[in-house]
Structures are given as structure tokens and as C-alpha cells.
Amino acid sequence: MEQIALTEETDKNLMAAHCRGDSDAFGTIVQRYGPGLLGYLKKMSNENGQAEDFFQETFARVHQKASTFRGPRLKPWLYRIATNIAMDGFRKNSRLKFVSLNRQADSDDANPQESGERVLVDGGPGPSEAAQTAETKEQVQRAIADLPDRQRATLVLAYYQRLSYKQVAEVLGCSVGTVKTHMFRALKSLARRLPDVSGGAA
Template sequence: MLAFQAGNARAFEALVRKHRAPVFNFILRFVGHRARAEDVLQETWLKVVRSAREYEPKARFTTWLYTIARNLCVDSTRKESYRQATSLEAPAAGADGDEGRPLGEGLPDAGASPERGAHNARLRPLLERALSALPEEQREVFVLREYSGIPFKEIAEVTGVSENTVKSRMRYALEGLRRRLGELGVDGDLSEDGRTVAG
């Protein structure tokens, strides 16, 4: 980011390549609609460009980036609050052959083993349904932590609450997901090999 701030356009391309997919996944899970998520992602990168001169490395770039994305998601959700969001289980209307597959299945799954991939393919629709039932602040923390890998301290900075509040929301999110998944017929822990099954 500092290189881009100094006028290196290639540095911006590197930032987009590195952060585009995880930020898009966060936005998509926040707003629940692919077209809106793409719009918000574009707005996020435009805001990064427009705010480049103001950027100061007080916090990590990812914290700054996710704060921008989150604020734009909140604004988009407020503007579209009257509109019903599309579920990640709804069929995708993509030109790339994904038509008919649920939106959630089209999200990248970096480096998953075939066994874990099969496990996740079975669980993903149920997890997405359970996730969408969580209160927004719990869902937001869960997505930032489990899908984007953001540490609790940075999530606190992004969301503007204390780290203890973030950890509490995560605990409630996990409890809510376990309860909802149990209602949907999924037994056992949410974790596999020590990680939450979120991929």
C-alpha cells in the first residue's frame, strides 16, 4: 500500500490480486447477493484508490481494507433493507456454467483436500443456512475470523468494538451455529482438525 501511495500502479494490482477473493467472500456473505457484492467490492477498491493519500500504516492494511468493505456493506444493506436478499443456497445465474449450482458452492475453497472438500460440499448449504440465521454482529465476526482469517484484535478495530466483545460474539456465533446445525440434523463439533469447517 505504501508503494501504491508513492505512485506505483503495479503495487495496487498486487493488492487486488492478494485480497480480492477473501474480501469478496466477506462482502458476499455480508450482503447475501452476488450482484450487490460485486458492486460493493468495486466500491471498496475505488475507495482504496481515492483514500490512498490518507492511508497511514497505524494498523495493518487488511484492517483498513476490511473496515472500508464493512462500512460499504452496512451502507448497502441499509439502502437495500426493503429488498429480500438472495440466499447462498439459491441457484447462481452465471455465464460460466455455474447455473443451477448454489451460490455458496461457487466460492473458492483454497487448498482443500478431496475428503475435506466432500465434507464441506455436504455441510456448506447447511452451514450457510445456519450462518444466515445468526444476528448480523455475530455473523460478521464469524465470517471475518473463519472465512477471512482476521485476528480478533483486528476484527475489533474493523467493527469498532472491544476485543472481548468480538470474542463474545464469536462464542455466541459458534453456539448458535451448533444449535442450528443440530436442528438441521448435523451432529458433532463444528471443527475438523482443529479448524472450524467454514471453507
């Protein structure tokens, strides 16, 4: 509780400092919440370029609307903005989708030899295991991507971002009951589609 209270106080102070013109404060906010938010948006959109676009748009809007933040916690407010941007983006985006199958341009891994190949690290899992894991991951990604937008948002916020159902409700602007319904339906869909992972993942 103390930790939460400290975070809330820090969030409020940070936003207040930003509103006063403290540029460091904004950078701190981005650094603090950015990785989690980016991960959320990547799972929501399943396409990195689009996720980064949403990410930038989110913080641009955070900056614009900083003076309207009332606290206490920044995270639900931030995720709410991000979710709205993502939902709007899905509606607007062309359904003729183009994706590059090249390796990500800004990946830190060295030496991608050919398009689409994964780099194998010595001492790691053997080729077949790595390929199997990659295949499974993709199945999971696809299963999540195929969920309706609000179900997907609920799942990612609750499961991956570890928000409580109450916080998810705050982000999505609906009731806890609705959140639970979305979550249940998402899990039901996934139960049909998720591959078997023997031994479980970490």
C-alpha cells in the same frame, strides 16, 4: 514475525507507491487481498451480486482514501472499509429481495443444463452425496446469513479470514471483549442450527 514484518513493509510500500501514482501497485493490492476480501463479502451478504458490488465499492474507497492509510498492516484497514460498506449496504438495501435461481452467469463450470441444477463431475461423489453436501452447505449459509450483522462479521473475520480477535476488534472498531461476546453469541446460535456433519469436513 519476519514474514509479518515483510508483509507490513510491503503493504506500506505498496500504498505509498499507489499514492505516488503507480497504477501497478493498486493492481497488486487488489490481486493480493481481493480473493480473501471477496470471500468475506460473499459470506457476509450471501448474495454474489451484492458481494461484488461491495467489493468494487471497497476498492474504490481504498483508492480515495489511500492517502489516509497509516499502516502498518493493510488487511485490517481494508476489511474495516469493506465491513462499513457492507453494513451500510444492508441497511439501505430493499428488504424486498430478488434473487435469480439461475446458475451463476460467470461460472467456469461447463454445461449447466437447466436452472438450478448442479453439474456432476465424473469420478466425483455420487448424486445423492453431492445433493446432501449441497443441502448441508445451504443450511450452513442460511444459518450464517441469519446472524445479526455484527455477529456475522465477527464470525467470518475470525473463523474464515483467520484474523485474530485483536485484528477483528480493529476492523469493527470495538474492544476485544465485545468481539469475543459477538463471537460467542454467533457460535451459540450456530450450535443450535448447524446440521450434523458426520466424519467432519475437510
